[in-house]
Amino acid sequence: xxxxxxxxxxAMDRLNKVIGYVLALFLxxxxxxxxxxxxxxxxxxxxxxxxxxxARILMLYIILLGAAIAIRRGQLLAVEVLPDILKGNAKxxxxxxxxxxxxxFCAILVFYGYGLAxxxxxxxxPGLGVSMFWMYFALPFGGLLILVNAVFNxxxxxxEVKK
Amino acid sequence: MIAVFFISLIALLFLSVxxxxxxxxxxxxxxxxxxxxxxxxxxxxxLIAVNSFPLMAIPFxxxxxxxxxxxxxxxxxxxxxxxxxxxxTGGLAVVAIITAMFFAAISGSGTATVITIGxxxxxxxxxxxxxxGFTSSTLAASGALGIIIPPSxxxxxxxxxxxxxxxxxxxxxxxxxFIITASLIILSYFFSKKNKLPRSERSxxxxxxRAFVEAIPAxxxxxxxxxxxxxxxxxxxxxxxxxxxxxxxxxxxxxELSISNIIKTLVDSSVTTAIIMIIIATSxxxxxxxxxxxxxxxxxxxxxxxxxxxxxxxxxxxxxxLVVGMFMEGSAAILILTPLFLPLALTAGxxxxxxxxxxxxxxxxxxxxxxxxxxxxxxxQISGISIKDITVSIIPFVIVMFIATLLISxxxxxxxxxxxx
Amino acid sequence: xxxxxxxxxxxxxxxxxxxxxxxxxxxxxxxxxxxMSLPEGPGTKxxxxxxxxxxxxxxxxxxxxxxxxxxxxxFGGEREVYEMMGQNTLxxxxxxxxxxxxxxxxxxxxxxxxxxxxxxxxxATLDGEVGEELAKTFEEAANVKILSWVENGFVVIGSSxxxxxxxxxxxxxxxxxxxxxxxxxxxxxxxxxxTPMAWPEVYTSLQQGVIDGHDQALMVLETGGFDDIQDSVTxxxxxxxxxxxxxxxxxxxxxxxxxxAALLEAAEYGKEQGRIKIDEMYASSKKYLGTEGGMEIxxxxxxxxxKYLDQVQDVYAKWTSVIGEDLIKKVQDARDxx
Ligand code: NA
Ligand code: NA
Numbered sequence: 001x002x003x004x005x006x007x008x009x010x011a012m013d014r015l016n017k018v019i020g021y022v023l024a025l026f027l028x029x030x031x032x033x034x035x036x037x038x039x040x041x042x043x044x045x046x047x048x049x050x051x052x053x054x055a056r057i058l059m060l061y062i063i064l065l066g067a068a069i070a071i072r073r074g075q076l077l078a079v080e081v082l083p084d085i086l087k088g089n090a091k092x093x094x095x096x097x098x099x100x101x102x103x104x105f106c107a108i109l110v111f112y113g114y115g116l117a118x119x120x121x122x123x124x125x126p127g128l129g130v131s132m133f134w135m136y137f138a139l140p141f142g143g144l145l146i147l148v149n150a151v152f153n154x155x156x157x158x159x160e161v162k163k
Numbered sequence: 164m165i166a167v168f169f170i171s172l173i174a175l176l177f178l179s180v181x182x183x184x185x186x187x188x189x190x191x192x193x194x195x196x197x198x199x200x201x202x203x204x205x206x207x208x209x210l211i212a213v214n215s216f217p218l219m220a221i222p223f224x225x226x227x228x229x230x231x232x233x234x235x236x237x238x239x240x241x242x243x244x245x246x247x248x249x250x251x252t253g254g255l256a257v258v259a260i261i262t263a264m265f266f267a268a269i270s271g272s273g274t275a276t277v278i279t280i281g282x283x284x285x286x287x288x289x290x291x292x293x294x295x296g297f298t299s300s301t302l303a304a305s306g307a308l309g310i311i312i313p314p315s316x317x318x319x320x321x322x323x324x325x326x327x328x329x330x331x332x333x334x335x336x337x338x339x340x341f342i343i344t345a346s347l348i349i350l351s352y353f354f355s356k357k358n359k360l361p362r363s364e365r366s367x368x369x370x371x372x373r374a375f376v377e378a379i380p381a382x383x384x385x386x387x388x389x390x391x392x393x394x395x396x397x398x399x400x401x402x403x404x405x406x407x408x409x410x411x412x413x414x415x416x417x418x419e420l421s422i423s424n425i426i427k428t429l430v431d432s433s434v435t436t437a438i439i440m441i442i443i444a445t446s447x448x449x450x451x452x453x454x455x456x457x458x459x460x461x462x463x464x465x466x467x468x469x470x471x472x473x474x475x476x477x478x479x480x481x482x483x484x485l486v487v488g489m490f491m492e493g494s495a496a497i498l499i500l501t502p503l504f505l506p507l508a509l510t511a512g513x514x515x516x517x518x519x520x521x522x523x524x525x526x527x528x529x530x531x532x533x534x535x536x537x538x539x540x541x542x543x544q545i546s547g548i549s550i551k552d553i554t555v556s557i558i559p560f561v562i563v564m565f566i567a568t569l570l571i572s573x574x575x576x577x578x579x580x581x582x583x584x
Numbered sequence: 585x586x587x588x589x590x591x592x593x594x595x596x597x598x599x600x601x602x603x604x605x606x607x608x609x610x611x612x613x614x615x616x617x618x619x620m621s622l623p624e625g626p627g628t629k630x631x632x633x634x635x636x637x638x639x640x641x642x643x644x645x646x647x648x649x650x651x652x653x654x655x656x657x658x659f660g661g662e663r664e665v666y667e668m669m670g671q672n673t674l675x676x677x678x679x680x681x682x683x684x685x686x687x688x689x690x691x692x693x694x695x696x697x698x699x700x701x702x703x704x705x706x707x708a709t710l711d712g713e714v715g716e717e718l719a720k721t722f723e724e725a726a727n728v729k730i731l732s733w734v735e736n737g738f739v740v741i742g743s744s745x746x747x748x749x750x751x752x753x754x755x756x757x758x759x760x761x762x763x764x765x766x767x768x769x770x771x772x773x774x775x776x777x778x779t780p781m782a783w784p785e786v787y788t789s790l791q792q793g794v795i796d797g798h799d800q801a802l803m804v805l806e807t808g809g810f811d812d813i814q815d816s817v818t819x820x821x822x823x824x825x826x827x828x829x830x831x832x833x834x835x836x837x838x839x840x841x842x843x844x845a846a847l848l849e850a851a852e853y854g855k856e857q858g859r860i861k862i863d864e865m866y867a868s869s870k871k872y873l874g875t876e877g878g879m880e881i882x883x884x885x886x887x888x889x890x891k892y893l894d895q896v897q898d899v900y901a902k903w904t905s906v907i908g909e910d911l912i913k914k915v916q917d918a919r920d921x922x
């Protein structure tokens with residue numbers, strides 16, 4: 001059990017590290033693309049039709065993937081009144097509950113989000129000319145990563161409680 | 164159904180479920196009980212709420228702020244403010260407020276302002292013997308300037324929702340920002356005097372000049388961003404990306420930005436973006452749910468009795484916004500409430516730009532009021548104080564800011580001065 | 585839960601009473617509320633059509649079906665609203681055909697310049713075989729039923745600074761476009777710079793000179809207050825924008841045949857009233873903009889229209905195979921009748 005946990009823990013760390021690099025890449029592409037949009041209009045007197053759309057889609061992925069890291073780091077904003085009052089195992093149990101609720105919402109996001117992405121896949125993104133699926137896919141994909149992190153949070157806390 | 168929705172929202176928030184998921188889940192419960200809705204609306208609303216070009220100003224202004232910090236620009240702003248006012252009574256608190264004012268002219272977010280200024284100043288202030296509660300409250304409150312002084316994400320959002328010019332909103336935010344700054348300085352002066360807080364040594368003229376020269380790149384940035392907007396070179400959203408590129412170049416010139424530094428800033432800015440925008444995303448679901456259940460109409464009906472008298476209306480609106488601000492993040496509140504309140508404000512004869520300022524200033528107070536106060540959380544986290552303790556020390560700041568807000572509400576000349584010419 | 589939702593229906597009824605409508609306290613127990621999305625606010629160009637549809641539907645179904653109108657894109661942009669109806673999370677909308685091409689490229693037919701000779705031609709086309717075929721295409725692609733075709737009418741160019749009197753004036757002209765490949769190709773063909781931009785950014789961008797102009801229904805220039813920041817209007821009569829009353833197909837199919845018939849009848853009435861209002865508003869807005877609005881009204885001569893059409897032949901060539909040669913020909917062949 002302890003060995004399995006440490007393998008998973010390592011895998012999670014590595015996964016989140018990769019997510020971090022993807023975030024850095026996406027945000028820098030967003031900056032480059034929108035800067036290019038301003039530049040091309042003013043310097044070259046032409047306008048791009050794909051830049052805004054691409055940047056918007058990258059932003060969607062950043063929000064969902066960033067939230068996955070934030071939940072692991074415990075940085076998502078919450079009303080931390082009760083955790084301030086509680087101590088020890090009561091506090092840990094509360095943390096399990098909040099992670100369960102978070103995971104529950106993300107499960108809905110994954111399940112229905114994937115259905116929606118399939119449903120809209122026949123629409124075409126007008127600027128990029130690719131299927132709308134890739135825009136909506138941010139939800140189930142990012143939702144799954146948040147979910148995985150929330151579940152791992154729960155596992156970590158349960159181990160602490162047992163100790 | 165509505166009762167289940169509100170009760171579950173409050174319960175989930177109380178259990179400290181992340182605000183984003185509390186908004187989402189309570190809407191889910193409401194939808195499950197709704198006769199005709201099903202859960203496929205959940206991902207749809209979440210995506211629609213953040214699939215918007217103007218919102219891109221949020222990650223960009225956050226990233227610009229992050230680069231300002233890692234490139235040493237923010238530190239130079241602090242040094243400059245310190246050389247100017249550090250020797251006054253409560254000097255460091257005043258430094259924090261003045262730096263926040265400068266930084267607010269670069270940053271579009273209140274929380275980013277707190278994080279940036281706070282990370283530098285909170286450790287210094289605590290080391291010099293300022294009480295933790297007062298220190299973190301000062302930072303939380305002055306961070307609120309971030310959304311009042313342009314550029315500002317809530318001002319952008321209001322401009323979009325109310326269909327008034329974002330540039331007008333930016334112009335209108337300037338003097339209210341100064342008024343709030345002044346009221347915070349007065350408060351911290353009296354607090355520091357009463358508690359005999361330490362002051363730093365007075366800087367020589369030469370030191371002031373040096374600090375000023377070092378801060379020039381930071382002081383030029385608002386000129387480029389706001390100047391670019393007003394001269395028609397770019398839209399406010401595009402201005403935010405210009406701010407990023409400017410900060411990047413300035414950081415490279417200062418030789419303080421390494422590649423690994425930039426990557427770390429990119430990752431952290433993405434995560435901060437996610438922390439704020441995941442709330443905007445699920446608040447889209449939340450606002451859809453209240454819209455489809457006619458809750459806005461109910462509120463509008465209730466309020467329509469007070470629109471006859473603009474003064475009564477203004478007081479009522481201020482109180483409502485104060486309460487709303489306690490529970491709701493500013494951007495979400497603007498998106499939900501503007502379509503609801505603006506028609507009433509127009510009926511009461513209130514200028515839409517002025518009304519936007521009243522909303523944003525009130526919601527800026529919301530940043531420092533529990534249970535949902537982003538600035539409060541951020542500041543408390545940096546100084547390592549509990550939410551319970553900071554809640555006590557923030558009270559005088561809330562009172563002073565509310566008084567300043569009433570002044571701004573009843574004196575439209577401070578916001579829409581440019582319409583008087 | 586049933587009791588509570590009954591409550592909300594009652595509340596909706598009471599807020600409607602304040603609008604000065606006939607009191608319907610006897611809100612029928614089985615009353616079905618249909619939510620309807622409108623892009624703009626009360627009193628704007630399509631409000632009359634929506635109101636007519638609503639009151640007719642409530643009248644003929646004796647309030648068994650009621651409509652709740654939500655203004656100002658409360659549920660999201662037009663594309664998203666079509667999508668929501670496809671998912672059956674929203675029932676009704678009266679909004680432009682603009683985003684329909686995203687669901688099926690055939691729907692880009694509306695964006696082809698100078699396809700319709702005039703309003704009468706466009707209306708007859710939509711009321712006839714072609715309208716039916718397009719409705720069927722969209723129904724299959726988007727899972728949304730077109731109940732009737734109302735419209736925004738022919739769009740005009742609202743211009744700040746630069747004046748568009750001839751086709752050549754469009755050279756280097758920065759014009760805001762919606763996300764439509766055909767519109768972008770068209771503006772490029774006449775040497776303009778099409779600039780895709782979100783609607784909320786348009787007003788400020790015009791004010792600041794980020795863009796020179798936008799193509800838009802004439803009435804919107806008045807109701808949106810564009811006369812404060814713009815100096816001229818160019819009437820090209822190039823692009824006709826339809827604006828159907830549309831409905832979630834799943835919702836429509838879930839209703840009784842009687843209710844379905846009532847919806848179609850009410851939509852027909854809404855269309856007639858909507859068209860009357862559109863004509864009225866077009867005339868009054870044109871008058872207002874030319875006088876109090878202080879805008880110069882420029883109308884393209886037949887010669888300029890022909891020049892424009894000549895320049896966009898490549899756009900036709902590129903899109904004919906996508907949209908369907910038969911369909912386009914059917915519309916063009918009917919030109920001479922109007
Ligand atoms: Na600001
Ligand atoms: Na608050």
